[in-house]
Each structure stands twice: as C-alpha cells, then as structure tokens.
Amino acid sequence: MLSLIKLPRVFTINQVPKVFHEDSIISGYRHPRSSATDCILSLFQLTNETLNIWTHFLPTWYFLWKLVTVVLMQPVWQDSFTWPLVIFLLSCCIYPLASSCAHTFSSMSARARHICFFFDYGALSFYSLGSAIIYSAYVFPDKWVNSFFHQCYIPIAVCNAIISTNMACYSRFPECQSPKFSKCLRVVAFAYPYLFDNIPLFYRVFLCAGEGCTDNDTNILHYNHIALAFLTGFLFATHLPERLAPGSFDYIGHSHQLFHVCGILGTHFQMKAIEQDMVTRRSWLLEHSIPITFSNSVGAALLCVVVNLIIIILYSLPLLSAPVCQEKKCGKGSKKTSSKVPCC
Numbered sequence: 001m002l003s004l005i006k007l008p009r010v011f012t013i014n015q016v017p018k019v020f021h022e023d024s025i026i027s028g029y030r031h032p033r034s035s036a037t038d039c040i041l042s043l044f045q046l047t048n049e050t051l052n053i054w055t056h057f058l059p060t061w062y063f064l065w066k067l068v069t070v071v072l073m074q075p076v077w078q079d080s081f082t083w084p085l086v087i088f089l090l091s092c093c094i095y096p097l098a099s100s101c102a103h104t105f106s107s108m109s110a111r112a113r114h115i116c117f118f119f120d121y122g123a124l125s126f127y128s129l130g131s132a133i134i135y136s137a138y139v140f141p142d143k144w145v146n147s148f149f150h151q152c153y154i155p156i157a158v159c160n161a162i163i164s165t166n167m168a169c170y171s172r173f174p175e176c177q178s179p180k181f182s183k184c185l186r187v188v189a190f191a192y193p194y195l196f197d198n199i200p201l202f203y204r205v206f207l208c209a210g211e212g213c214t215d216n217d218t219n220i221l222h223y224n225h226i227a228l229a230f231l232t233g234f235l236f237a238t239h240l241p242e243r244l245a246p247g248s249f250d251y252i253g254h255s256h257q258l259f260h261v262c263g264i265l266g267t268h269f270q271m272k273a274i275e276q277d278m279v280t281r282r283s284w285l286l287e288h289s290i291p292i293t294f295s296n297s298v299g300a301a302l303l304c305v306v307v308n309l310i311i312i313i314l315y316s317l318p319l320l321s322a323p324v325c326q327e328k329k330c331g332k333g334s335k336k337t338s339s340k341v342p343c344c
C-alpha cells in the first residue's frame with residue numbers, strides 16, 4: 001500500500017539554487033519548486049528538513065495543551081494577573097508552529113521560502129515580547145519592582161520586537177551577496193531582544209546581593225533556561241557539528257535540528273520557572289508591583305502582532321512583484337541579482 005505513494009526525490013546542493021543552500025549540508029534537498037502536496041509528503045520522507053519540521057511541530061501541541069489547561073482551569077477573563085501567562089503561552093505555541101510551517105513549505109519557490117521565514121521571524125520576535133510581558137509581571141526581582149526601568153520595560157520591549165522583526169526580515173535581502181553579513185544581522189536581531197528582555201532575570205540570578213533579590217527555589221529552573229538559551233544561540237551561530245564534517249549530518253544531527261530542540265527545552269524550563277514564580281510571588285506582586293492592565297499586556301501584544309504583520313507584508317511586496325528572479329539559478333553568470341530582491 002505504501003509503495004503506491006510515490007515520494008518526491010531529493011537533491012544534492014549543486015542541484016538546487018543558491019538561495020536554498022544550507023551551510024555544510026550537502027544532500028537531502030527537496031525540489032526547489034515543490035508543490036504544497038510534495039511539501040506535506042516530505043514530512044514522512046527523510047530530507048534535510050524533516051526533523052526541522054517535527055522538532056517544532058510536536059512541541060506546538062505541548063504548549064497548546066498548556067495554554068488550553070490554563071484557560072480552562074483559571075478564571076482568565078476576570079483575573080488580569082493571568083493575562084501575561086496566557087500571552088506568553090500563546091507566543092510559545094505560535095513560534096514553533098510558524099517555524100514548522102516555514103520549514104514545511106519553504107521549498108515551494110525562492111519567493112515562498114523568504115515569505116515563510118518572514119513569518120517565522122515575526123513569530124520569534126512575538127515570543128520575545130511574550131517573554132518580556134511575563135517577566136515584567138512575575139520575574140522582576142523585588143528590588144526592581146516599580147522602578148523607572150520596570151515602568152519603561154514593556155514599551156522598550158515592544159520597540160525591540162519590532163526592530164528585531166525588521167532586522168531579521170531585512171537580513172534575507174543581502175543573503176546571496178554577503179551571507180556572513182546576513183547571518184550576523186540575524187544573530188543580532190534575535191540576540192539583542194533576548195538579552196534586553198533578560199536584564200531583570202540576569203540581575204536577579206547572577207548579580208543581585210542582599211535583600212530584595214528574590215533568591216528562591218525557582219532560580220535553578222531559570223539557570224537551566226539561560227544555559228539552554230545560550231546553547232541555542234551558539235548552535236545557530238556556529239553551524240556545529242556539520243561544519244566539522246560537511247555532509248555527515250545532512251539528515252540527522254545538524255545544528256538547526258539541535259537549535260530547535262535546545263530552544264524548545266529552554267522554553268519549557270522558562271515556562272516552568274515562570275509558573276513557579278507566579279504562584280509563589282502572587283500575593284506580594286499583587287500588593288507591590290505595577291498593576292497588570294490591558295495596555296501593558298494584551299494591548300502591547302496586539303500592537304506587536306499588527307506591526308509585525310505590516311512589516312512582513314512590506315518585505316513580501318517586492319518579492320511578489322519581482323517574478324523574474326524566482327526561477328533563476330545561482331551560479332557563474334548570475335550577475336543580475338538585485339540587492340533589493342533576495343534571489344539567486
């Protein structure tokens with residue numbers, strides 16, 4: 001019965017246009033003009049994207065289950081204290097879902113690939129804002145609660161998320177001409193909001209001394225999350241282990257799969273830590289912290305979603321209006337590549 005389903009063939013790096021190339025991945029590429037059906041079929045065929053898809057698709061359901069549990073078990077609509085948790089869990093569902101969809105459909109065309117990853121970047125920046133909203137509500141150390149920094153923290157995080165989406169989407173445009181510059185831009189686009197959002201947590205667990213440091217049992221979970229977050233960034237930036245042995249990790253064990261797994265584990269520990277902080281600090285925070293309002297929770301999240309969507313549309317328009325370059329293969333004569341449109 002299975003033999004009746006004809007799975008699409010896979011290609012080597014030299015058989016697909018440069019825009020589809022992955023650093024040190026030699027084989028397992030899908031057809032660069034795959035149909036949507038072929039893309040879905042590739043979930044059940046070992047290609048260099050298969051585990052990228054599954055490592056984010058399955059965790060989407062885990063975080064969705066957590067979100068549904070919170071919404072069903074807690075009086076979310078009446079209790080504004082739980083709103084940041086709901087926003088954070090929503091962002092934890094959206095970013096792996098957007099990523100698994102991007103990895104699934106990225107082989108439909110060069111244009112589809114860029115647009116798919118624009119959504120992936122927008123979802124990641126929304127997750128960074130989700131983290132900031134939840135940190136502001138439950139994680140800030142006692143000492144910093146209600147400080148000037150605490151008051152400015154969410155507006156700055158919203159700006160950072162928007163800048164991050166913008167930078168990450170832009171990074172795809174110079175990709176063919178200067179891949180290193182493009183990669184650097186993308187690393188900065190994700191590292192910068194992460195580092196800013198974690199300032200209160202880093203201060204709390206690494207620097208704070210004396211009273212008001214919120215030195216509780218939750219810190220060990222925060223350490224796990226921070227360690228995994230740095231490992232995630234390291235894997236993304238270095239392309240290890242495949243850079244040491246190009247072609248050996250094409251299907252299983254390459255850096256992007258490990259990056260997905262570490263990212264999800266990090267998010268899991270982050271969620272556990274935050275839930276614990278939320279429960280143990282609830283009464284103190286309700287008494288001393290900035291009240292959780294529509295504008296510093298749901299409103300900020302909605303603003304980020306709307307602006308991110310506008311950015312994605314603006315970056316997608318030049319691609320949609322430039323059909324010529326979509327089919328062009330990169331190679332010795334592809335001099336006409338425009339810096340305005342990422343095609344090669």
Ligand SMILES: [Zn+2]
Pocket residue numbers: 052099103256260
């Ligand atoms: Zn990915």
